[in-house]
Amino acid sequence: MGETERTAPAPGRGWSRLGRPRGGRAAAVLAPVAVMLALGLWGLDRGTVWRDEGATLQVARRSVPEIWHLLGNVDAVHGLYYLLMHPLMALRADETTLRLPSVLAAAATAGLTAAVGVRLARPRVGLWAGLLYAVTPFVSHYAQEGRSYALVAAGAALATWLLLRAVEHPSYGWWAGYGAAVAVTALLHEFAVLLLAAHGVTLLASRVPWRVWRGWGCAAVAACAVLAPLAVVSRGQSEQVSWLRTPGYEQARALLYAFAGPGDAVLAGTLVLTAVALLVPLPRTGPLQLNAVALPLALIPPLLLYVAAQRQPLFLDRYLLFSLMGVPLLAAAGAERLLGLLPWRRVAITAGVVAVAVAFMAQLPAQERERLPASRGDQPALVASAAGKLVRPGDAVLFLPHYERRISLFYPDRFTGLSDLTLRRSAAASGTLFGEEVTAARLRERLSRLAPRRRVWVVWDTSTVGTRWFRAQRAEFAKTQVLDALYREESTVYVHGGAVSLYVRR
Structure with missing residues (x-):
């Protein structure tokens, strides 16, 4: 028999000696x-x-x-x-x-x-x-x-x-x-x-x-x-993997x-x-x-x-x-x-x-x-970096879809001092990953009460916003309708997988 052939030891103590790390x-x-x-x-x-x-x-x-x-x-x-x-x-x-x-x-x-x-x-x-x-x-x-x-x-x-x-x-x-x-x-x-x-x-x-x-x-x-x-x-909680x-x-x-x-x-x-x-x-x-x-x-x-x-x-x-x-x-x-x-x-x-x-x-x-x-795939740090260079304390922010709020949760220092227009309860307080949001009617009230010169920034996912899937999400689509009725897009910065847009009062 070759070098690889070895006789198996009898059951019992013989096995205990195999594989000792020496x-x-x-x-x-x-x-x-x-x-x-x-x-x-x-x-x-x-x-x-x-x-x-x-x-x-x-x-x-x-x-x-x-x-x-x-x-x-x-x-x-x-x-x-x-x-x-x-x-x-x-x-x-x-x-x-x-x-x-x-x-x-x-x-x-x-x-x-x-x-x-x-x-x-x-x-x-x-x-x-x-x-x-x-x-x-x-x-x-x-x-x-x-x-x-x-x-x-x-x-x-x-x-x-x-x-x-x-x-x-x-x-x-x-x-x-x-x-x-x-x-x-x-x-x-x-x-x-x-x-x-x-x-x-x-x-x-x-x-x-x-x-x-x-x-x-x-x-x-x-x-x-x-x-x-x-x-x-x-x-x-199987709905989480419903996309499979x-x-x-x-x-x-x-x-x-x-x-x-x-x-x-x-x-x-x-x-x-x-x-x-x-x-x-x-x-x-x-x-x-x-x-x-x-x-x-x-x-x-x-x-x-x-x-x-x-x-x-x-x-x-x-x-x-x-x-x-x-x-x-x-x-x-x-x-x-x-x-x-x-x-x-x-x-x-x-x-x-x-x-x-x-x-x-x-x-x-x-x-x-x-x-x-x-x-x-996605690079939320790029979106957060773009937002950090554009926004300033006192501005307002809106996330589309709602799960894009994750970027502010991953990199909170980039969003310090901003007012989240759609947030009703924070992610931690609500026991959710992205927080609970207000209704479209409540969003309209918040936008209407903003000072005319106050800037609104929209952080959005370029792979989903505007698609058939997004339009089928009633709450998400309603947010865009309210926003477009009161504000207009002035400029947009695109990065890999996302964008940051400035909206001003009409």
Whole structure:
């Protein structure tokens, strides 16, 4: 047998010795962590937050009672994340602080991916898997975003690693840790509960003994019980994702490229290595085999969410980031089968690292695009900057549509001293993301009472105002009718995704 062939130890104490982080094992885990940290910190401050990040920024700056009030109305699925971010935003509310937890979480996931590979195969398999995870552009995207998805991926990776330990040592402590990890991960985003289905398939394929099923079942039930209240509340807030559509071929293809690409050459290489891993699996070195862990992790949650979304559209690639670690594990296993034929261990390790470096260079343009200010679509900082240069204290402002008030919530210093013409109750006081607005009749009264020389600024979204969708929004369209009846547009400054217009009395 070749160097990659090893005899599985007998059940019991033999398994406990596998994967201890000493020597090469420690280096195999720490190297992906360092690479992911470097990639995560590269270009972290893009000069603007985007819509979803801005929600984190403005909600996390509220008091805990105000956050709790919001969660009863909207965004309950992100509640734990907002509460975790609250003390950080109290220390320093800027882009770097906002995104740093995601960078650290992505680095932890890269290290845990490597640790799982080390435990299930050997150090170089873990090293390659962790590095492949770190250089994936889809990972970099969410490693540099102030949302919960990178933390969810880290929680899923930790739960997977704890599953391995619990199967090796079926004790109350390990199963309690596993159940806690799954519960917290699912509270960060409830679709992460699909991780339990992947782990269940892993145990089924591995034919584990009854005592393992008993421990896993208790942990799974406990995690689901913790998640149940959030599931009930978030179901009542499903209108938030009403914009999602039933997934089809394009969504499935996009997820495949996100997980294993995005370039065609890298995708082809990943699929070839995965096929090798599945056709010629690595020998089992413990209670679980690598394919039995990695394949369900990469396949089961996306498949279940895709099928469920045919009835209620909820399929989005970022909801499944926690499944991605299964792909580099499979690719690394395939690489082990091919590079393991080389006669010298160090040559094989170096060849694998070089292959990862080549994949990174092939995807460098995609990595660079992730660091551009426009990589997420909208750039509210540009609109806020334009407004800050034009307005002066005592002016009045109107937002079209109402959610454009988010810009003043993201960058409040740009709107200091302005009178918000349509605001009835602030976002924090009303327990909403953008505040409650007055009626069109009340807006007419406020405009009529303004001094003739008082300036009115309209901050508006160029992608929606004037469209069929906007005209169908009665409250929004009514605001424009009232404004046009009393005021006329004098000048407009356009920026990417938005505009600031000056209106004067007719």
